[in-house]
Amino acid sequence: MSTTNTTLPFTLQRVRGLAMIIAPLGLLAGLGLSIPLATELDSVFDKFMQAYVYGFWLWFAIPMGSFAFIMIHHMTTGAWSYVSQRIFEAAMRTLPLMLVLFIPILIGPFTGLHSIYSGWTAATETLPEIVQNKLPYLNPPFWTGRALAYFAAWIAISMAFNGWSKKLDETGDALIVKKFRFFAPLCLIFYCLSMTLAATDWIISIEAEWWSTMYAPLTWISQGLTTLSFTVIILSYMGDDKPLSNYLSIEHYHHLGNLMLGFTVLWAYMSFSQYLIIWSANLPEEIHYYLNRQANDLNILSVILMGFHFLAPLLILLFRRNKRSASRLRTIAFYVLGMRMLDVFWHINPSFHHPAPGIYWNEVLTHLLVFAGIGGVWMWFFLGELTKRPMLCLNDPHLHIALGHRDLGHHEEASGHA
Amino acid sequence: MNKMSTAHKSYPEALRPVGELIEGKQTYESITDSITSVVLERPNPPGWMLMFVIGGMFTCIYGMSLVYLFAAGTGIWGITMPVAWGWAIINFVWWIGIGHAGTLISAILLLLRQDWRNAINRFAEAMTIFAVACAGQFPLIHMGRLWVGFFILPYPNTMGLWPQFRSPLLWDVFAISTYGSVSLLFWYLGLIPDFASLRDRAKNRFAQLAYGTVALGWRGSARHWFRYEMASLLLAGLCTPLVVSVHSIVSFDFAVANLPGWHATIFPPYFVAGAIYAGFAMVLTLALPIRSWYNLKHIITARHIDLMAKITLATSMIVVYGYAAEAFFAWYSGSEMERTMMWNRIFGDYAPAYWALILCNFVAPQFLWIKWFRTNVYGLFLICQFVNVGMWLERYVIVVTSLTKDFLPSSWGTYHGTFWDWMTYLGTIGFFCFLMALFVRFVPMIAIHEVRVTHHKMTGEHH
């Protein structure tokens, strides 16, 4: 079977065109608007980079969530993941771009160009003892080396899986599936371990004194939720064309919707457990993390997250008919992505220098601009990658078994919905 | 599932899963027969007799331990200061964890549309209930004065006192009692149609009456099935977060304290995974011999065994992640207390327990990557025994290492279980086996109507 390319539907072509314009505009405007934000503690570039870390971490969730889902796909071979496989793979192929986008963050600890990590890059004697104890791990050479190592491994794995997938398309050699099955669990384990360290290095270490063993699992789940929502959106635009349209059914949206529900609940479960444990123990080296985030108008944001990142999607996604319509589920997915933006803001921004804890609206503006800028670059690249392969791996021997169940629709439908 | 091997001839042999969900040429009747005959024809295989007799003996030993405990007080155990939470809490967490696989199989796998659960869910649910019955006794007997056990409930009293709602020990009371009673309800509702099968097939009058009573007059009406399936689905939807909440709350017993080694935010999911891990090992421990005693290998097939082994492996990886995260973040934290605790755990007085735990929960399950160990019943049984021991050791390490060496060296101490700790613990294992033996004897151990559904899906017209 020959490998054919995919053409983007009109809407996504427009998005790709727009992305090229938004990218430079967002980044430049973000930088420009950072100028009045500079303080004694933070330079203009520091302020810009605070927004940049935010934008990077949000977009980074999609390739890495896809990384994890592609492994889960090869282990479970579910119908929902067959229709999403090529979206995941295209997102994984953006990892080299992610490395390029990471460079501004990467150079910070070594060169001192930005002070995002000043919690541990400042002069040793000024640091609290507990942070000094961390310096064997948190020091610029080791930190930089680790970051490069994660990226090298992620990109290598991504290239291997994409290569095999392409080969399966071209040759139809079903035994390639054996390779997927062998390496997928190992790579999933690697994802979990490397994301634990990456989340520690890049996000937890901003708040240098603080640590939490739950943070990494929470990161996996957040990336998963972001990726699922993003996949629903792309799928709903791509689903009208062949070959996807021959196979894609409302069952797949239903299943993706159920997964979004599951991940929403897991997000709440992990966030709340972490909060309850730290709240109850009330230890000085930990509690400041939440005290910061409960102070002033950040408290309102915390309540909004409980209500609108958890309760509202929970109630919406419990209803069957909201999951059994591509357009409705797409709307919900956009909404969930909006909530993800708030959640990441809540996690990252209060860790930076502020006169008092709170929401600083001019910072919110730069965050949004830089988020849009990075998103522009990423979307342009991602949509380009998406067109390079057919939307289904038609030579996968399991595909027809997984997707050929439409005639039994009523059976599956009645036996399981949440 | 059958489709895989018949409809798609092009599907490569190397990629096919192990075995089928139902082996051999079966009919609805042969399925009903092979399960109901275990109960109605009373074959009493030697293995069952052994389980019943030894279980019964240890139940008696348990009874004696309890009498002595209530007469003499908790001093007969090894508990001391600073380890006031000894084996009682270790056994409690061990048992409650074992119970969780039952709910996972019956509820979570139902929501995930995993048809293979149909052959093992009844069995696993029974295990849940008996494990919770064993678990629930420890917090009560741990008081030493059982007769004031009702103090833990919020009831109106002359002192105007309430239990401490901010304490996870009270959350436990709510979690365990809800979990126990909801599991029992779910189990019983699942049994109703099967009791009807027994009622209709029983030959002696007493069995007809007994099963007829508990079957509630079930007649398999389409309207009834419709509501029944809706209720099952809703209960599964409720049990899924319930089972997660129960072990999370158990983990809060430790995690909300500020003791190093206990206070770790990862505890809730890590405990839940450990519970499922321990539970699957126990399901396998029981299912492997029992399916052989009663010739049920065509219903609990190599496919089921393989899948359960894979889940055991997957959950073991999560548990091991928990160990790794605890160790790494203890070091990363830079906190002297955390680092000392972890050093003590790995190299201190109780290091043998820690390394034995690593052997049981990390090294032993790695063999499950190899297909031979997932399909060879003896190999798998052996690995499951490592898991059963390992999960007990995990709780032992958490409880004892953290308590014996906390913040102040002046309050450090040592702790060891006594003869009566052993007898109480082994007694509950006996009690559990005794109940399982009774269950196998009097109740259909496989959900017959659900296996019929699997059979229908494999052979029905639309395939």
Add this chain to the structure above:
Amino acid sequence: MSHYDNQGPSVFGIAAEYDDPDQLLKAARSAWDAGYRDMDAYSPFPVHGLAEAIGFKRTWVQLTTLVAGLTGAAVGFGTQWYATVVHYPYDIGGRPLFSWPAYIPVTFECMVLFAAFTTGFAMLIMNGLPQPYHPMFNIDSFARASSDRFFLCIEATDGRFKLDDTKAFMEKLDPKPIEVSEVPA
């Protein structure tokens, strides 16, 4: 009912027996298309589409679950709030009297407890169980309805029910039943 004149009160209905669920499903659809409404189908396991085929499409079990769950959560949370804030306010480790994070676990457990038991009992009550006696048990072969036999029963209360006509209709059903029998009331 006027139709009782035709067949007397001694008949509950006419039952057709099958040994295959898909045949039962077809038979039920035919009976519905022929205009029969008061009927029920019996099977040893849930057959999808069967309830819909005999015109039963909605159940209110979910609603009771929702109401009970919300009630349980309110009771759980309310009790804790009343105990710690109103009835016996007491400073524990400097925590606020209204410690909502600590109330969540018990609230959740109460919600599940109420919802689960209500669901289970609502299902039984709506199904009219326990019901020790039912006319269907009068047919001898109905003992196999809990193993490998599938029954369709058109009940005497149906407006179109006429003993002989209905029996003839059922005997001619496609697929053909193994046996058609009168069900004594």
